Amino acid sequence: MLFLQGNTMLTSITEGILCCLTGKTANLVLPLESSEPSDGFEYVEVKPGRVLRVRHIVPEHSPISNNDGDSGSIVHCKRKITVYRNGQLVIENLGDVLHSEILQCQDGDLEPCSTVEVELADYKDIASSPDPNPVPPPRTVLIDSKRMISSCKGTHSDVALFFVHGVGGSLDIWSSQLDFFSRLGYEVIAPDLAGHGASTAPQIAAAYTFYALAEDLRAIFKRYARKRNILIGHSYGVSFCTFLAHEYPDLVHKVVMINGGGPTALEPSLCSIFQLPSCVLHCLSPCLAWSFLKAGFARQGAKEKQLLKQGNAFNVSPFVLRAMMSGQYWPEGDEVYHAELTVPILLVHGMCDKFVPMDEDQRMAEILLFAFLKVIEEGSHMVMMECPETVNTLLHEFFLWEPDMSRKGSSKTDTEKAIAASDTLHTLKNSKPVNK
Numbered sequence: 248m249l250f251l252q253g254n255t256m257l258t259s260i261t262e263g264i265l266c267c268l269t270g271k272t273a274n275l276v277l278p279l280e281s282s283e284p285s286d287g288f289e290y291v292e293v294k295p296g297r298v299l300r301v302r303h304i305v306p307e308h309s310p311i312s313n314n315d316g317d318s319g320s321i322v323h324c325k326r327k328i329t330v331y332r333n334g335q336l337v338i339e340n341l342g343d344v345l346h347s348e349i350l351q352c353q354d355g356d357l358e359p360c361s362t363v364e365v366e367l368a369d370y371k372d373i374a375s376s377p378d379p380n381p382v383p384p385p386r387t388v389l390i391d392s393k394r395m396i397s398s399c400k401g402t403h404s405d406v407a408l409f410f411v412h413g414v415g416g417s418l419d420i421w422s423s424q425l426d427f428f429s430r431l432g433y434e435v436i437a438p439d440l441a442g443h444g445a446s447t448a449p450q451i452a453a454a455y456t457f458y459a460l461a462e463d464l465r466a467i468f469k470r471y472a473r474k475r476n477i478l479i480g481h482s483y484g485v486s487f488c489t490f491l492a493h494e495y496p497d498l499v500h501k502v503v504m505i506n507g508g509g510p511t512a513l514e515p516s517l518c519s520i521f522q523l524p525s526c527v528l529h530c531l532s533p534c535l536a537w538s539f540l541k542a543g544f545a546r547q548g549a550k551e552k553q554l555l556k557q558g559n560a561f562n563v564s565p566f567v568l569r570a571m572m573s574g575q576y577w578p579e580g581d582e583v584y585h586a587e588l589t590v591p592i593l594l595v596h597g598m599c600d601k602f603v604p605m606d607e608d609q610r611m612a613e614i615l616l617f618a619f620l621k622v623i624e625e626g627s628h629m630v631m632m633e634c635p636e637t638v639n640t641l642l643h644e645f646f647l648w649e650p651d652m653s654r655k656g657s658s659k660t661d662t663e664k665a666i667a668a669s670d671t672l673h674t675l676k677n678s679k680p681v682n683k
Contacts, residue, residue: 288300289302289303291438291466297441298447299440299467301436301467301471302435306401306434319398320395320649321393321394322394322650322652324393324394324589324616325340325341325389326339326340326341326616327389328587329386329387330386330387330583331385332385338614388587390589396501396591396650397475397649399500401428402432405474406433406473406474406476406646407472408646409471409479409488410436410480411480412484413482413485414482415443415563415568418444419444420629421437423632423638423639424635424639425437427639428642431643438464440463442455442563442570443567452570452573455567455570460487460574464487464491465494468498474498475500476500477501479502480502480503481505481506481507482506482507482602483575485506489580489584489585493584501590501593502591502592502593505631506597506628506630508603508607509606509610510584510611510614512578512580513577513580515575515576542601542627543629544633586616588615588616592618593641594612595623595630596608596620596623597629597630597633598622598624599625599627600628600630602628605622608620619645621641623638623641
């Protein structure tokens with residue numbers, strides 16, 4: 248085993264040196280011939296010369312066409328979002344979401360805060376100036392809409408599930424979920440991002456910015472979308488699901504965020520190892536792969552190594568990896584952007600995740616209007632591969648869930664709500680994050 252690893256390292260160093268001398272990137276990722284051409288793989292040209300591999304599974308049986316999507320519960324989503332000049336963010340929930348009975352989930356009632364006050368992440372205060380003009384008024388956003396939330400079953404022909412992977416992954420990381428939900432009758436769609444899996448890999452950094460990838464996924468979404476669509480994202484893929492939910496609020500019915508992190512704007516780190524030249528990253532690729540295995544999985548045994556290989560995870564060229572990390576610039580995706588979402592969202596967090604601390608997902612739950620945070624103790628960053636049965640069960644229960652509005656009239660008194668809200672906020676802010 249050590250001999251094989253030594254050969255791998257030597258090969259990587261040799262290829263890295265050749266890469267530096269010739270200026271060419273090694274291991275160019277190109278479309279591959281699918282080993283299972285009849286198993287729902289398609290190639291979609293989202294732009295001229297830009298082709299994404301998509302796994303699209305349509306139920307073999309004839310789904311029951313009904314109007315269940317029109318027979319759910321209507322929830323009044325109303326909140327006032329105020330951003331003050333000093334970076335203070337105040338969210339006032341004014342609609343039906345104040346009633347704990349609406350948010351029924353397997354762990355019982357969840358009482359959201361009537362008012363949430365947080366500090367904007369990475370806020371830079373405006374320097375004071377001698378200008379005698381008064382301080383500009385705070386920015387205020389008012390959300391006032393009604394949303395139909397209904398149970399989404401595999402027998403419903405108007406439901407589609409979209410699975411979006413993150414940096415270094417591929418659609419293969421969702422194998423357990425795609426097989427499980429397609430067997431239940433759901434239509435499932437999972438693309439390979441550009442440069443990943445069997446999608447084309449343009450040799451230009453601009454092809455891997457957040458905006459370029461988001462437009463790719465917009466094209467995939469518009470091509471396969473049904474009336475009620477559920478988006479499931481992992482890690483960086485969560486940002487794209489958030490983008491689509493914000494852009495298409497009437498088409499996105501529910502969202503699942505798996506180890507996606509906090510509700511903060513994206514900005515690449517200038518001190519990251521991924522800022523090194525591609526040829527250097529190529530030399531370091533075996534070390535990076537081992538580091539990913541160690542940080543991405545709670546255990547590092549033969550099973551996890553096999554899962555990593557089967558999922559085609561962290562198997563991208565150094566150029567694509569560097570461009571992906573450098574292209575994570577999305578200033579619009581801040582706390583206010585997330586607070587504007589009115590779609591129900593399930594947050595899944597692997598307790599052993601060394602990439603995403605627990606407090607980031609807790610902060611996300613605090614900001615979102617409809618949020619259920621579920622923690623899987625034995626899982627890490629790749630929790631959907633480590634604990635597929637647990638994740639599949641959580642997702643399926645969330646897909647089937649709809650709020651029970653029949654108990655709306657028996658809501659708590661204002662005093663009881665204030666006490667419960669205070670306790671909930673105190674619990675969120677005092678939970679201990681996982682050590683990195």
